[in-house]
Amino acid sequence: MMQITEGSHAVADAVRLCRPQVIAAYPITPQTHIVEALADMVADCELDAEYLTVDNELSALSACIGASAAGSRTYSATTSQGLALMFEVCFNAAGMRLPIVMSIANRALGAPLSIWNDQQDSISLRDSGWLQFYAEDNQEATDLHYLAYRVAEDHSVLLPAFVCFDGFILSHTYEPIDTLSQEDIDRFLPKFSPYERLDAADPISFGMYATPEYYLEFRYEMDRALKESKAIIEKRGKEFGQMFGRDYSAMVEGYRLEDADTAIVAMGSICGTTKDAIDEMREEGKKVGLLKIRVFRPFPTEDLARALAHVQRVAVLDKNISLGAKGAVALEVKDALYGSGIPVKGYVIGLGGRDVRKKDIKAIVGLIGKGQGDMFYGLRTEVL
Amino acid sequence: MSLAVGCRARPGKARDNKTGSWRVFKPVFGKEKCTLCGLCMTLCPEGCVHETEEGFITPDYTYCKGCGICAQECPGEAIEMKQEEK
Amino acid sequence: MVDKTLELFDCGHRACGGCGAALAARLVTKAAGTNTIVVSATGCMEVFSTPYPETAWKVPWIHSLFENASAVASGVEASLKKQGRTEKVVIMAGDGATFDIGMICISGAFERGHDFTYICYDNEAYMNTGIQRSGATPYDASTTTSPAGKCSFGNKRPKKDIPQIIAAHGAPYVATASIAYPADLMQKVEKAINTVGPCYIQVHAPCCTGWGFEGEQTIAVAKLAIETGLWVNYEMVDGKVVKAKKVVRKPVEEYLKTQKRFRHLFKPTRQDAEIATIQAIADRNAEKYAIDIKLKKE
Ligand SMILES: Cc1ncc(C[n+]2csc(CCOP(=O)(O)OP(=O)(O)O)c2C)c(N)n1
Ligand code: SF4
Ligand code: SF4
Ligand SMILES: [Mg+2]
Numbered sequence: 051m052m053q054i055t056e057g058s059h060a061v062a063d064a065v066r067l068c069r070p071q072v073i074a075a076y077p078i079t080p081q082t083h084i085v086e087a088l089a090d091m092v093a094d095c096e097l098d099a100e101y102l103t104v105d106n107e108l109s110a111l112s113a114c115i116g117a118s119a120a121g122s123r124t125y126s127a128t129t130s131q132g133l134a135l136m137f138e139v140c141f142n143a144a145g146m147r148l149p150i151v152m153s154i155a156n157r158a159l160g161a162p163l164s165i166w167n168d169q170q171d172s173i174s175l176r177d178s179g180w181l182q183f184y185a186e187d188n189q190e191a192t193d194l195h196y197l198a199y200r201v202a203e204d205h206s207v208l209l210p211a212f213v214c215f216d217g218f219i220l221s222h223t224y225e226p227i228d229t230l231s232q233e234d235i236d237r238f239l240p241k242f243s244p245y246e247r248l249d250a251a252d253p254i255s256f257g258m259y260a261t262p263e264y265y266l267e268f269r270y271e272m273d274r275a276l277k278e279s280k281a282i283i284e285k286r287g288k289e290f291g292q293m294f295g296r297d298y299s300a301m302v303e304g305y306r307l308e309d310a311d312t313a314i315v316a317m318g319s320i321c322g323t324t325k326d327a328i329d330e331m332r333e334e335g336k337k338v339g340l341l342k343i344r345v346f347r348p349f350p351t352e353d354l355a356r357a358l359a360h361v362q363r364v365a366v367l368d369k370n371i372s373l374g375a376k377g378a379v380a381l382e383v384k385d386a387l388y389g390s391g392i393p394v395k396g397y398v399i400g401l402g403g404r405d406v407r408k409k410d411i412k413a414i415v416g417l418i419g420k421g422q423g424d425m426f427y428g429l430r431t432e433v434l
Numbered sequence: 435m436s437l438a439v440g441c442r443a444r445p446g447k448a449r450d451n452k453t454g455s456w457r458v459f460k461p462v463f464g465k466e467k468c469t470l471c472g473l474c475m476t477l478c479p480e481g482c483v484h485e486t487e488e489g490f491i492t493p494d495y496t497y498c499k500g501c502g503i504c505a506q507e508c509p510g511e512a513i514e515m516k517q518e519e520k
Numbered sequence: 521m522v523d524k525t526l527e528l529f530d531c532g533h534r535a536c537g538g539c540g541a542a543l544a545a546r547l548v549t550k551a552a553g554t555n556t557i558v559v560s561a562t563g564c565m566e567v568f569s570t571p572y573p574e575t576a577w578k579v580p581w582i583h584s585l586f587e588n589a590s591a592v593a594s595g596v597e598a599s600l601k602k603q604g605r606t607e608k609v610v611i612m613a614g615d616g617a618t619f620d621i622g623m624i625c626i627s628g629a630f631e632r633g634h635d636f637t638y639i640c641y642d643n644e645a646y647m648n649t650g651i652q653r654s655g656a657t658p659y660d661a662s663t664t665t666s667p668a669g670k671c672s673f674g675n676k677r678p679k680k681d682i683p684q685i686i687a688a689h690g691a692p693y694v695a696t697a698s699i700a701y702p703a704d705l706m707q708k709v710e711k712a713i714n715t716v717g718p719c720y721i722q723v724h725a726p727c728c729t730g731w732g733f734e735g736e737q738t739i740a741v742a743k744l745a746i747e748t749g750l751w752v753n754y755e756m757v758d759g760k761v762v763k764a765k766k767v768v769r770k771p772v773e774e775y776l777k778t779q780k781r782f783r784h785l786f787k788p789t790r791q792d793a794e795i796a797t798i799q800a801i802a803d804r805n806a807e808k809y810a811i812d813i814k815l816k817k818e
Contacts, residue, residue, distance in 0.1 A: 071599065071602045071603075072595060072598045072599050072602060074594075074595060074598075099602070100598035100599070100601060100602050102594060102595070102598055102632065103632070104591065104594070104628055104632075105591075105624055105625065105627060105628025105629075105631075106624055106625075106628070108587070108588060108591070108624075108625070109588065109591035109594070109624070109625045109628050109629075110591075112584060112585070112588035112591035112592045112594075112595065112625065113591050113592065113594045113595035113598065114595055115582075115584050115588075115592050115595060116559065116582065116584075116591070116592035116593060116594060116595025116596035116597075116598075116599065117595035117596065117598055117599040118595070118599075119582050119592075119595075119596065120557070120595070120596045120599035120600055120603075121599060121603060122598075122599035122602055122603065124595070124599075138585060139584070139585065139588065142584050142585055146584070248557045248580040248581075248582055248596060248607075249580055249607075250554055250555045250556065250557065250579065250580060250607045252580075253577065253578055253579050253580040253581070254580055254581075255570055255575035255577050255580075255581045255582075255583075256580075256581065256582040256583070257570075257582050257583035257584055258570040258571065258572040258573070258575060258583070259566070259567065259570060259571060259572065259583075260571075260572045261571055261572070264572050
């Protein structure tokens, strides 16, 4: 059923359909509407969950750890400063192999304080062992929650997952959404079956420490599980497509890429603007295409290399900056294309909510045509 | 042994670590003065003191660290700490 | 009733010989029983009991981080409630995890009113990282971050009154206990886990390594803390002190002299003013909790 809904509310509704048993979250702009909507659902008995109004984000994710270990499907949501406060807990949840799902309404990190969008927050946690899905629009943002639970809880994966969607740009925007029914989701997402749980009938110690004899192997196992989750994403993404018509089996998705000589690589809502810009550039006869990254962790190295094998140049749009180095996505793309001879340039763009328009995308295509890149794009040099 | 997912374990394995090897002094439990009050059983941080089938109180030397709490606290002074022979 | 033969904290753990915290772990689990889930914080107890795969816990146990045990426990409790399960949730965290780094999570969890029992095993410093001071470190104790020196008598501040702070959250049952009085300790644990709502017990657990005394003296030192009035065993129900252990008080010196952390108060010269300040702390405790047994003059 198509409904015009605010992004946050659409996400909250998708979360409800996933039947989380314990929810713990802390409000922060622009994630707040999600947790408010969930609180309403609990208050109206539309959602049968324990809803913990925790004291801060560190507690939120910690409570999810406890609840997940005790055998419940758990959910949290945050962004920016809240996610930064969870830094330690994020690594911990992944290392403990607990399939928590958390929505990230992407926002810049201070200082300077900024409530507006970029993707610095979740990308800064790329090494933490969480799966990271990025949504282009609100339809995808909702659907990726179903997929995230399905994949994270798979006993061959057992890792937590971020579902990232751009703060304000998506979270506060009304779009038509094909809402699924509880029956639909129950068919796709089975009841939570914990791999192991805290249980007096079968006592297990969770969260032991590892000596140098074991630590390396535990990290290896996490890396392996994350990489092997690609196959599960493919399988479940395809299944979702067969059920509901939207196929998420691919971790990267091309747009007018088949015959392109210039490829733009991007993540999140910027892909929509990029597609529009590409349509216009195509009218002008420019062979530009887009490769959208939907799954940033595990990083789809091979898929990306395959999809870009035929192009002559790649421009990567980064809504983040690894200060002192480059945008994180560009670094990964360069790694994926290493040895191919295809030049890759990165463009740090749209940080802290700076608007990215079609003309900016076109300008970047112009820049890479001239071999210029690995730069901040759109700097107001007059204030520097 | 394959690695447990998420660094977890079921009970039992701590016993692989035989802490008796730490001992410098060994508590020797005298049968005559012991009144079976059981205080040593309660106060041993290892929980390694138990009653034998013959009704005597004795520590499990596999794990007894020789801390001396039992000897110190025994109201009947029935436990004596002796230099461990190695 | 507590099953005295029940051992839920296994042999083979790596605590120092004579460790008060290890004894606390044994006594608390014994009192709590098998239908318990323990949540630990990073610290000595966690480290000496769980190097993979050698767990000493025979009850389900979880450790996540240093500061978040009460939040983890909140999640465990919420999950059990949702599942209709009956296990009791018991947190076991050190004084550093409780008095200092865990306070936000603790305050939130007590305010939310989860049904759990929070045990703080109080060894009065960060032992696991090498004896640094915490908010529980007593006045004048020398630690590695509050060392006694030419112009310092050690820790400059008295112990924080965490039980009062917890009680102010509306906790139905708050108590202090000591490993030197195991029956009392176990009774309090039983009472706490059978009280609905968030309960708190602070257990004095001397650390031979950190305080500087022989391991055999652990119980004796803990007893002296009570007998001098520097530690008071009491119970608070709904914010009111209902019971405190009475003693015929000894001078605080008798306690201080047993431990290297207070040695600078006696050597190279005796610091009368400092000792008097500590005596005043004990006197205040005695008055506040009315613990003095008045001996009849004959
Ligand atoms: C966030 C964080 N900061 C610091 C540490 C280092 N650390 C580990 S245990 C510990 C002290 C523990 O003290 P306490 O809670 O009193 O327990 P104890 O070791 O004394 O039993 C510290 C400082 C840590 N693990 N995590
Ligand atoms: S010496 Fe210590 S470890 Fe050994 S039995 Fe006595 S109390 Fe237990
Ligand atoms: S340092 Fe202290 S608390 Fe830690 S194990 Fe040793 S005696 Fe116990
Ligand atoms: Mg401590």
